[in-house]
Amino acid sequence: MTLSELIINYRTEHGLSQRQFGIKCGVSNGYISMLERNVNPSTGDPAMPSLTMLQKIARGMDTTVDDLFDKIDDMPVTLNRAPSHSFDLEAYIDTLTDAQLLDLLQRLTAKLAARRGDK
Secondary structure, eight states: OOHHHHHHHHHHHHTOOHHHHHHHHTSOHHHHHHHHHTOOTTTOSOOOOBHHHHHHHHHHTTSOHHHHHHHSOSOOOBSSSSOTTOOOHHHHHHTSOHHHHHHHHHHHHHHHHHHHHHO
């Protein structure tokens, strides 16, 4: 079974939309969609979730990452959020929860205010 099939089956069995499942996991529905399609929209390559994202998916499914790996056939996983040679900001933002986005916005606003105060 693939991660895509596992997520689709879980959502179907629990009557969850991608948005509802994303909220349960703490990720965007766009990220869930990407995993279900198994295509990274920015590269066209197969989706390669990070270990952190797999932990969120596992928690959303009330299971562990070990259990996910037991159910999923060979699957590429990256330990980094993005390859060191590139960073897809839009894809990263899609993985953040509303609370994380708000925190990021507040921190960026404070940094911007501090820079303006230095000039």
